[in-house]
Amino acid sequence: MESVVEHLLPRLKEITGFIYPNEIELHWSILVVVYPYITGLVAGAFILASLVKVFKVKEVQPTYRLSLLTALAFLLVAPLPLLAHLGHPEKSFEIFLTPNKQSAMAMFGFVYAWYLMAVLLLEIWFDYRRDIILWAQEETGPRKWLHKVLSLFSSDISERAVRFDRKAVQAVTIIGIPSAFLLHGYVGFIFGSVKANPWWSSVLMPIVFLFSAIVSGIALVLLIYMIATPMRSKQIDMDCLDKLAGFLFYAMIVDFSLETLDFIHRIYESEESIEILSELVSGKLFVSLVVIQLLIGMIVPLVAIALVKLFRTPAELRRLLYFVSALLVQVGIFSTRWNVVIGGQLFSKSLRGLTAYKMSIVGVEGLLVSIAILVLPFLILLALFKILPPWKEARHEFGPPTGSG
Amino acid sequence: MDVFELLKRIRLFWSRIPEQVQRLSLLAVFFIVLFIPVRNLLVPKDFGKYGHYRPSALEEAAAQEITYAGHEACYECHDDVVDTKYHGYHKTVACETCHGPAAAHTEDPDVELPAPRERGYCPLCHEYLASRPTGFPQIVSASHNPLKPCIACHNPHDPVPPHTPAECEACHAAIARTKAVSHHVYVPCVRCHETPEEHKVSPRQHRPSKPATREFCAACHAEGATTELETRKVDLATHGERYTCWQCHYPHLPGSR
Numbered sequence: 001m002e003s004v005v006e007h008l009l010p011r012l013k014e015i016t017g018f019i020y021p022n023e024i025e026l027h028w029s030i031l032v033v034v035y036p037y038i039t040g041l042v043a044g045a046f047i048l049a050s051l052v053k054v055f056k057v058k059e060v061q062p063t064y065r066l067s068l069l070t071a072l073a074f075l076l077v078a079p080l081p082l083l084a085h086l087g088h089p090e091k092s093f094e095i096f097l098t099p100n101k102q103s104a105m106a107m108f109g110f111v112y113a114w115y116l117m118a119v120l121l122l123e124i125w126f127d128y129r130r131d132i133i134l135w136a137q138e139e140t141g142p143r144k145w146l147h148k149v150l151s152l153f154s155s156d157i158s159e160r161a162v163r164f165d166r167k168a169v170q171a172v173t174i175i176g177i178p179s180a181f182l183l184h185g186y187v188g189f190i191f192g193s194v195k196a197n198p199w200w201s202s203v204l205m206p207i208v209f210l211f212s213a214i215v216s217g218i219a220l221v222l223l224i225y226m227i228a229t230p231m232r233s234k235q236i237d238m239d240c241l242d243k244l245a246g247f248l249f250y251a252m253i254v255d256f257s258l259e260t261l262d263f264i265h266r267i268y269e270s271e272e273s274i275e276i277l278s279e280l281v282s283g284k285l286f287v288s289l290v291v292i293q294l295l296i297g298m299i300v301p302l303v304a305i306a307l308v309k310l311f312r313t314p315a316e317l318r319r320l321l322y323f324v325s326a327l328l329v330q331v332g333i334f335s336t337r338w339n340v341v342i343g344g345q346l347f348s349k350s351l352r353g354l355t356a357y358k359m360s361i362v363g364v365e366g367l368l369v370s371i372a373i374l375v376l377p378f379l380i381l382l383a384l385f386k387i388l389p390p391w392k393e394a395r396h397e398f399g400p401p402t403g404s405g
Numbered sequence: 406m407d408v409f410e411l412l413k414r415i416r417l418f419w420s421r422i423p424e425q426v427q428r429l430s431l432l433a434v435f436f437i438v439l440f441i442p443v444r445n446l447l448v449p450k451d452f453g454k455y456g457h458y459r460p461s462a463l464e465e466a467a468a469q470e471i472t473y474a475g476h477e478a479c480y481e482c483h484d485d486v487v488d489t490k491y492h493g494y495h496k497t498v499a500c501e502t503c504h505g506p507a508a509a510h511t512e513d514p515d516v517e518l519p520a521p522r523e524r525g526y527c528p529l530c531h532e533y534l535a536s537r538p539t540g541f542p543q544i545v546s547a548s549h550n551p552l553k554p555c556i557a558c559h560n561p562h563d564p565v566p567p568h569t570p571a572e573c574e575a576c577h578a579a580i581a582r583t584k585a586v587s588h589h590v591y592v593p594c595v596r597c598h599e600t601p602e603e604h605k606v607s608p609r610q611h612r613p614s615k616p617a618t619r620e621f622c623a624a625c626h627a628e629g630a631t632t633e634l635e636t637r638k639v640d641l642a643t644h645g646e647r648y649t650c651w652q653c654h655y656p657h658l659p660g661s662r
Contacts, residue, residue, distance in 0.1 A: 152428035164423045
């Protein structure tokens with residue numbers, strides 16, 4: 001009892017107005033912020049890859065495989081925040097054994113599995129197959145065996161087989177785009193369908209989530225490309241970068257308009273929640289919503305990229321602006337997720353008061369675990385770079401294997 | 406068609422499939438074949454018989470030890486208490502809320518039940534809290550007959566106040582305390598509020614009066630008014646003309662404006 005009181009007392013001071021007793025403690029912590037952030041990156045990176053394949057945009061070709069691997073690395077980590085948050089990870093597979101069609105959250109397991117197995121892994125496999133076989137032929141030792149296993153011991157690299165691979169990639173991409181939309185739209189759906197919560201309950205939610213996902217995914221691939229290329233002491237392809245920044249710009253415009261639409265809609269509707277929500281936005285969420293999400297995460301990058309597009313700027317400056325913009329976009333999108341997840345729990349269901357979120361540092365639901373989960377995909381990505389190098393020079397151009405690698 | 410013919414056809418069909426699809430389908434078949442026994446092994450046999458759960462969970466829940474008996478069970482031996490409580494203010498408070506789980510006690514009365522006799526217990530529900538509904542009986546335990554246990558004056562099974570409160574302070578503590586430090590300290594409440602005696606028993610049904618006009622205060626404060634108390638006088642015609650006096654002076658603390 002004593003310890004409970006001690007735990008709650010500092011929080012009581014931050015509460016304003018009237019809240020229900022069970023609202024003092026937020027149930028969805030920072031881990032639940034990390035989760036939609038990561039799935040958003042997955043969906044965004046994948047949609048970028050699909051743009052390359054479906055619309056055959058040549059300039060961004062260098063980022064095609066990079067985006068696929070990025071999507072994979074983040075997808076593998078995506079369930080971790082949920083497992084950590086829910087506890088009992090050993091029971092998680094049961095949603096696959098006894099599917100519950102009534103539960104949106106349970107069915108999400110299948111969306112995830114479908115996306116991982118039927119889309120992402122398949123596309124990567126078909127796209128890399130020929131290269132993997134050729135790498136395996138040149139290599140020795142464990143790497144050879146690793147690549148042999150990865151190719152599922154297939155060995156056919158005839159013209160006909162490779163043509164089939166390409167067709168398969170095309171087909172998977174076409175299934176993949178709606179799947180990626182489903183993956184992240186679903187996350188938005190889960191929030192949007194909580195009808196008791198006026199901050200979440202909105203049919204626009206899935207679409208807003210989707211476009212912010214595309215924004216964050218493109219920005220992430222841009223960042224990774226800009227960091228990885230100099231690290232391999234290669235030249236950054238400026239055409240590719242300009243094109244990526246262009247995509248980022250347009251996606252942000254759409255995202256921005258959707259969010260504005262949502263905002264205007266709420267104000268015009270002026271449901272009874274509007275007062276507490278405006279108190280929330282002008283108070284506890286002011287910094288994370290208006291300053292970080294809107295100003296730093298949206299308007300500043302938009303203006304920066306627009307300026308670059310309008311005026312001729314030297315490549316050096318452009319690179320800097322792109323890099324900073326993409327970084328700010330990441331910060332902005334993360335705080336978007338924060339504002340949705342945490343913001344939606346800060347006001348009382350009585351609509352008469354605000355509570356506070358106190359993030360713990362250690363502990364499963366804490367900051368350190370979240371940082372670890374956010375770092376993990378980059379480590380996985382490094383490993384993937386080693387196993388399945390996405391770079392152009394690792395690719396075997398058509399013709400007989402040269403043996404030089 | 407004999408078996409060999411069939412096999413041959415299957416082989417022909419298989420060889421026409423691109424090599425990579427052969428590999429993938431083998432992998433898929435492997436996983437599906439693996440999944441079936443794993444699922445059979447891990448999902449309880451009777452899962453889903455009644456709904457999306459394991460029926461034996463019902464039995465497990467039913468097999469849990471019962472700790473609460475419900476208040477009907479007490480009637481058999483404590484009918485006096487049950488009857489008393491039935492008509493009292495605590496009729497909505499179950500016996501086991503205060504006495505704890507009593508299933509074992511109903512089986513065997515030698516299992517003793519605790520009774521919350523200490524003073525700290527009742528304020529769990531009755532301590533003054535702004536969020537408690539108005540009308541719910543609340544006290545400030547620090548000043549409400551301190552030191553004595555609550556049950557010295559209130560029967561827990563029929564908690565009527567031992568006598569109707571004599572002072573308005575019992576229920577209007579905040580106002581009374583404010584007035585006590587104001588210049589109106591010697592003006593009794595009932596000088597300004599005509600209070601029917603019933604107000605102290607059922608306050609909402611029998612409301613006291615409240616002053617309604619400037620002339621009311623003028624009785625003591627107008628120029629030339631004569632009262633038993635020494636008062637300061639104001640000129641009604643010029644002092645705060647069009648307003649009632651308590652738009653500027655809080656009557657229970659007239660010094661604050």
